[in-house]
Amino acid sequence: xxxxxxxxxxxxxxxxxxxxxxxxxxxxxxxxxxxxxxxxxxxxxxxxxxxxxxxxxxxxxxxxxxxxxxxxxxxxxxxxxxxxxxxxxxxxxxxxxxxxxxxxxxxxxxxxxxxxxxxxxxxxxxxxxxxxxxxxxxxxxxxxxxxxxxxxxxxxxxxxxxxxxxxxxxxxxxxxxxxxxxxxxxxxxxxxxxxxxxxxxxxxxxxxxxxxxxxxxxxxxxxxxxxxxxxxxxxxxxxxxxxxxxxxxxxxxxxxxxxxxxxxxxxxxxxxxxxxxxxxxxxxxxxxxxxxxxxxxxxxxxxxxxxxxxxxxxxxxxxxxxxxx
Amino acid sequence: xxxxxxxxxxxxxxxxxxxxxxxxxxxxxxxxxxxxxxxxxxxxxxxxxxxxxxxxxxxxxxxxxxxxxxxxxxxxxxxxxxxxxxxxxxxxxxxxxxxxxxxxxxxxxxxxxxxxxxxxxxxxxxxxxxxxxxxxxxxxxxxxxxxxxxxxxxxxxxxxxxxxxxxxxxxxxxxxxxxxxxxxxxxxxxxxxxxxxxxxxxxxxxxxxxxxxxxxxxxxxxxxxxxxxxxxxxxxxxxxxxxxxxxxxxxxxxxxxxxxxxxxxxxxxxxxxxxxxxxxxxxxxxxxxxxxxxxxxxxxxxxxxxxxxxxxxxxxxxxxxxxxxxxxxxxxxxxxxxxxxxxxxxxxxxxxxxxxxxx
Numbered sequence: 001x002x003x004x005x006x007x008x009x010x011x012x013x014x015x016x017x018x019x020x021x022x023x024x025x026x027x028x029x030x031x032x033x034x035x036x037x038x039x040x041x042x043x044x045x046x047x048x049x050x051x052x053x054x055x056x057x058x059x060x061x062x063x064x065x066x067x068x069x070x071x072x073x074x075x076x077x078x079x080x081x082x083x084x085x086x087x088x089x090x091x092x093x094x095x096x097x098x099x100x101x102x103x104x105x106x107x108x109x110x111x112x113x114x115x116x117x118x119x120x121x122x123x124x125x126x127x128x129x130x131x132x133x134x135x136x137x138x139x140x141x142x143x144x145x146x147x148x149x150x151x152x153x154x155x156x157x158x159x160x161x162x163x164x165x166x167x168x169x170x171x172x173x174x175x176x177x178x179x180x181x182x183x184x185x186x187x188x189x190x191x192x193x194x195x196x197x198x199x200x201x202x203x204x205x206x207x208x209x210x211x212x213x214x215x216x217x218x219x220x221x222x223x224x225x226x227x228x229x230x231x232x233x234x235x236x237x238x239x240x241x242x243x244x245x246x247x248x249x250x251x252x253x254x255x256x257x258x259x260x261x262x263x264x265x266x267x268x269x270x271x272x273x274x275x276x277x278x279x280x281x282x283x284x285x286x287x288x289x290x291x292x293x294x295x296x297x298x299x300x301x302x303x304x305x306x307x308x309x310x311x312x313x314x315x316x317x318x319x320x321x322x323x324x325x
Numbered sequence: 326x327x328x329x330x331x332x333x334x335x336x337x338x339x340x341x342x343x344x345x346x347x348x349x350x351x352x353x354x355x356x357x358x359x360x361x362x363x364x365x366x367x368x369x370x371x372x373x374x375x376x377x378x379x380x381x382x383x384x385x386x387x388x389x390x391x392x393x394x395x396x397x398x399x400x401x402x403x404x405x406x407x408x409x410x411x412x413x414x415x416x417x418x419x420x421x422x423x424x425x426x427x428x429x430x431x432x433x434x435x436x437x438x439x440x441x442x443x444x445x446x447x448x449x450x451x452x453x454x455x456x457x458x459x460x461x462x463x464x465x466x467x468x469x470x471x472x473x474x475x476x477x478x479x480x481x482x483x484x485x486x487x488x489x490x491x492x493x494x495x496x497x498x499x500x501x502x503x504x505x506x507x508x509x510x511x512x513x514x515x516x517x518x519x520x521x522x523x524x525x526x527x528x529x530x531x532x533x534x535x536x537x538x539x540x541x542x543x544x545x546x547x548x549x550x551x552x553x554x555x556x557x558x559x560x561x562x563x564x565x566x567x568x569x570x571x572x573x574x575x576x577x578x579x580x581x582x583x584x585x586x587x588x589x590x591x592x593x594x595x596x597x598x599x600x601x602x603x604x605x606x607x608x609x610x611x612x613x614x615x616x617x618x619x620x621x622x623x624x625x626x627x628x629x630x631x632x633x634x635x636x637x638x639x640x641x642x643x644x645x646x647x648x649x650x651x652x653x654x655x656x657x658x659x660x661x662x663x664x665x666x667x668x669x670x671x672x673x674x675x676x677x678x679x680x681x682x683x684x
Contacts, residue, residue, distance in 0.1 A: 267330035267446035296609075298381060299593070299601040314368050317375040320328035320444075322382035324486065 006061055006072055007054050014051055017151070019143040021049025021079035024104070024132055024151045028083070031097045037090075044158050045084040049151070052078045076107075076131045077152035084161045088201050091128060091155050098153065104132040105147075112160075123190040125164055128155040157200075159193040211250040212243050218285070220255045225285035228262060229272045233285035238307060242286055245306045249297060258292045265291075271318045281311055294321045328379050328497075331371055331451075333442040336360040337413055339420035341456070342434035344427065353420035353437075357413055360438075373484055374453060377493035377518040381589040381605075384493070384518035385617040389509045391535030397422055398509045398535050401496045405441055405452045406503065412441070419454060426532030433458050435491075436483055449498040456529065457483040457491040492519040492529050494536075516616065542621035545614070549586065550578060550625050552611040556604055564672075568655050570595060572632065575646045578622055579629045587617035642674065652677040 001009075025047050029039045052060075057078065061071035068074045083094050098106070112126035130153040137146050156164065167186055171178055212218065218235065225233045243250070262268055268291065275282040281290075293301040294316050302323060305312060316323045337359050342351035362370060378384040389398045397419065404415050416439040423437055438455040460483070463476040484491060497514045506512055515536050519526050530536050557570045573595045578586065588608045592601040609615070622629060632649035634642045644653055653676055660671035 265327075265329060267444075270446060271330045295380070296606060297602040298605070299598045303598045313372050317368070317372040317379070318330060320331065320375055320379045322376045322379040324376035324382070 001061075001072060003058050003062060006058055009072060010052075010054055010057055010078070015143055016145055016149055017079040018049065018051055019140045020134065020145045020149045021051070021081055021151050023138070023140040023145070024153065025049050025081045027101060027103065028094065028097055028153070031101060032094070035093075035097065037093060042085055042090050042093075043083060044086060045082065045161070047081045047083050049079055049081045052080075073148065076150040078150065080152035080154065082161075083153065083155045084158055085155070086158055086200070087204055088157060088197050089204070091157065094155050095128060098130055098132070103135055103138075105135050106133075107131040123187040123194065125167060126156065126160045126190065126194070127164060129153070130155075157197050159197055163190055163193055210247060212247070215250065215252055215254070217243075217250060217255060221258070221285035221288055224255070224259060224262065225272075225288060228269050228288075229276070231273065231276055231283075234283050235286065236280060236284060238280075239284050239286040241306050242290070245304050246289075246293065246301070249293070249300075254289075257296070258288050261292045261295055262288065265319070268319070275314075275318070279314070281315065287315065290315060291319050294319060294323070298323065328375060328444050328495075330446065331375065331442060331444045332448075333367065333371060333374075333440050333453075335409060335412060335442075336362070336370075336438060336440040337416050339417055339437045339439070340434065341420055341423050341427065341437055343432065344430045346430075348430050350424055350427075351434075353417070353424045355417045355420065359409070359413065370484075373486070374455075374493065374495075376486070377455075377491070378495055378516045380615045381587075382518055383520070383585065383587060383590065383617050384516045385585045385587075385619055386539055386614075387494075387515040387517045387530060387534070387536035388539045389513060389515060389535065390531070390537040392509050395422075396535045397533060398496065398513065398515075401452045401513065402505055402509060405450050405496075405498075423456065423529075423533045426528045428528065428532070432528060435459055438484075444497065447501050449501055451495050451497045453493065453495045454534075455484070455491050455493045459483050460485075460490060489520045492517070492521075492526070494518070494530070494534055538619040538621070542619040543624045545618040546578065546586070546621050547624040548611070549588070549608075549613055549618070550574065550628065552608055552613055553591065553604075556607050560600070563657065565656055568634065572646075572650045575629050575632060576650065578620060578625070579646065584620060585617040586620045588613055588615060590617065636672070 029043075029047070032039045032042070052075075057075065060066065060075055061068060085091060085094070095109075095111075107130075109131070110127075110129040112128065115122075115126075132151050132153060133149060134145050134147050137144060139145065163186075166189075171182070171186060222233045222235075225231070268288075272282050272287065281287055290301070290312070294312075298321060302312075313323065338356055340354040340356075342353065345351055376382060392398055400415070400418055400422070404412055404418075407415060419439055420437050427434075435456050435458045438453075438457060440453045440455075442451060442453075443449060444451055459481050461478065461480050462482045462485075464479055465474055466477045467474050494515065494517045497516065499512060499514055502512075504512075515534070517530055517534070517536065519529060553574055554571065557567055557574065560567060560570070562570075574591075577591055577594070583590075588605055589601075592604045596604055605615070629646055631643050632646050634655065642653065643649075653674065656673050658671050658673045660669040662668050
């Protein structure tokens, strides 16, 4: 296949690859939503399927000294998309989504973690790569996509992405020979990036590890709240401020104690349902914790209360607790 | 008795006055329309009521004594069931009764707020009465053109957040049943919050409301004393501190001039924040009410008379409570090291007096 044939075929098949790339991105984002990951928050760069430029395809197929037998079909990144996230943990989450989807077949993927094991002394480009093909020929947006169509998905952290952006153009495509000290500096940046990504991971783990998470307090309270009122709890940032202040009161007895209080207070469901439309505090399952605190740990509650007393006063009045300090 | 999910359906006010200079009754002033609060005013009003009568407030349960046809408890029993029109008219009877009860010339007038609504689940009726003294104060005004702020003197203010300036009572129906039993105490619980709760204020709860202190006061006081003593003894603090707290308990019940006592009141006076909450929990479990109760030390007089401290070696110190508090100083000291090197805790006792006799 010569240059002209390659270009002609690519022109014909571009819409098919565009459709496949579009399908894959849309599907991954939809699956993220299904498992409760907000793609608008987690993805730091919007993933857009990108088709390979015809010239770059020709260059890769014929002139870069790669020994392809069937270059057009062996080049698997004719369409690709990139998922850039902040944390290593989020890479794992997206990998899991891709692995679990049954609509495509995938080649054994390239994963930097595996590469690190193979070459523990090397600090170089890191990313996760998948090559995805439709499991069966499918039709998407009116275009038939045969089972041989490929799409490359890259998943990386922001820092890995920054490194890739620098090295891809400046190093690998450099016309001149690169001096060893530049290679060395680039390797040092990757060592630093790997270290930093590790620290990020540690920070997030430490931030989210506290008795509130370890004991699964929020989901348990949410479900008690739902059962009691028939309404959904919508936790706001203010609730996290409250939990942080009263962390000392979180133990494995807490939810049981709150449940006991609820059982003894049949009017509580009505109170919450009545106030729900007008007062944000009552829309959160944390309100159950506050009621219990007002009954059982009132003095400490008032002592450390981090928000306006105007928020607490109506709640205290509703459950019949005097707080006239 | 928990005032959970209190709703206020109707509020009406009347004004009562101080006796005139000759000591003659001044007729109260009647209003005919209900007070309509907007949302935030109503929220504040409810908070005032709960802060006066709710859990941990200074309110104490009372017993209905006067049950004649024109006595307030009987009026409550009738009026609470009346239509709005009838209620607006007959609520003035309370103002008349209060004006009659204010026999002394030094008693101030004020605004009498009568309100009704429901509480709890299932919903039960209640009738609330507030006598709010009128005082003066200032409001901040802002000139819309210059944005300058200033103060405006107001002569007729009432119901400030501090409940010291008003007396609040509520008759709370014990069930959804509307039948009237022979004894109104079987149908109504009465809560009273009166900062002054002294002989001077008797006109309000006795003369006006027709209520008295419950006969169970002595029993409640003893339960409070016994449970608090147990709690203090079990506290993880030094013996000296326990000694101070036990002295404080005696003083609180015996000497303190307030006629009522409560778990919350004692806790806030003598414990740190966390101990206050633990104490509340402990007393809940022991069945001591969270409302206030009238102090009646008749059952514990003997206990309060003397304070005792016992040592392991059968050495006892006992003294009248007052003398113990004022003349006995107890502090731990390090004893002489034992053979194995441990330092025992000894106690130094100072008695600020001389010996008159010994056996």
